[in-house]
Amino acid sequence: MISIFPSSWLLVIFSLVAVTSAKPFPRNASHGQCGSSSSVPIVETSEDAPSAEETAVASLSIGATPASVTSSSSASAASASSISTVTSSVSLSSTFVYELDAQSVTSPEITTDTGLVINADVYIVDGEGTSEDTIAQYHADGKTVICYFSAGTWEPGRSDADEFDPACVCGSGGSFGGNACSSNDNKLSGWDEWWLDIHSASCISKVESIMSARISSFVAKGCDGVDPDNVDSFANSDQLHGNTAEDQVNYLLWLSFTARSQGLMIDLKNAGSLLVDDNGDATSYQSEIVEAFDFAVIESCHEYEECDTYDSFLAAGKPEIQIEYEDITTCPSLQDGQHLLVYSQNDLSSALITLECD
Secondary structure (H helix, E strand, C coil): CCCCCHHHHHHHHHHHHHHHHCCCCCCCCCCCCCCCCCCCCCCCCCCCCCCHHHHHHHHHHCCCCHHHCCCCCCHHHHHHHHHCCCCCCCCCCCCEEEECCCCCCCCCCEECCCCCEECCCEEEEECCCCCHHHHHHHHHCCCEEEEEEECCEECCCCCCHHHCCHHHCCCCCCCECCCCECCCCCECCCCCCEECCCCCHHHHHHHHHHHHHHHHHHHHHCCCEEEEECCCHHHCCCCCCCCCHHHHHHHHHHHHHHHHCCCCEEEEECCHHHCECCCCCECCCHHHHHHHCCEEEEECCCCCCCHHHHHHHHHCCCCEEEEECCCCCCCCCCCCCEEEEEECCCCCCHHHEEEEEC
């Protein structure tokens, strides 16, 4: 709680007016949804008096420290995440390569199965499966290293899998057994993974505790940034926890704050309907999300003709990585800052890259 002295009343009033006159902050993956998405709902708040969430935002305006933000269930987490910044080492001209097979990738150049030679600036690798020594070697070769993890699903094969509460994975009454949930409720279509509950307060706290530990482990390894996957559960019909767009936005902004407060960059993976609605208009979340993330990663946007959904990142001077799994043999027309990697299978192994376009 912050003590307010008389000389600060004017600033407090100004902060509250600014908050109530703006779009309210919402309360509140990559195998996730591709193709068209549903519109993001707008959060309504009472105009009679400032809410607890608005008071929290006003407190941040007069000097509350970021350490006071602990959970995505608080609206203050949404505001603070965009306040927290980190010097990004990626730019519109940066080149990228994805390797998620948890194997060491050659550097400074990669030769794919088709003989394509790639010399990328940024390596996106599996955070748990890539060793500290390997990351140090990538750095010695001049690479920026982004560490992948699934922020939105439970992966039974991960080292911390048994730390998850089954109710926050399988649903109420669910249990773990044989590296799986007791039912297919909340199972990610096509993958042996299950969506996480980021809707209920008890699960939010438990999920964030595990994700915070993961992010800290990536800092210890020397990662320069993180690539959180499966952050579009709200738009997937196989997710039965009740996760909403507002839940997703708050969780995303919490992830951004948590990563950036430890000096890490962070990207937005898919989740385009949080940026643009079905009419092609910017959502009320767009500016906060673009500010909170350093670049965008988009899967199958050429296949579904939705690459322009992410143009707000380009407008902010932040690059887009486009990943395709279809048979594209020639480079399409790309805007400055768009980078395309085509894989021969639905598998982000660098050996399977058949085309690189900048």
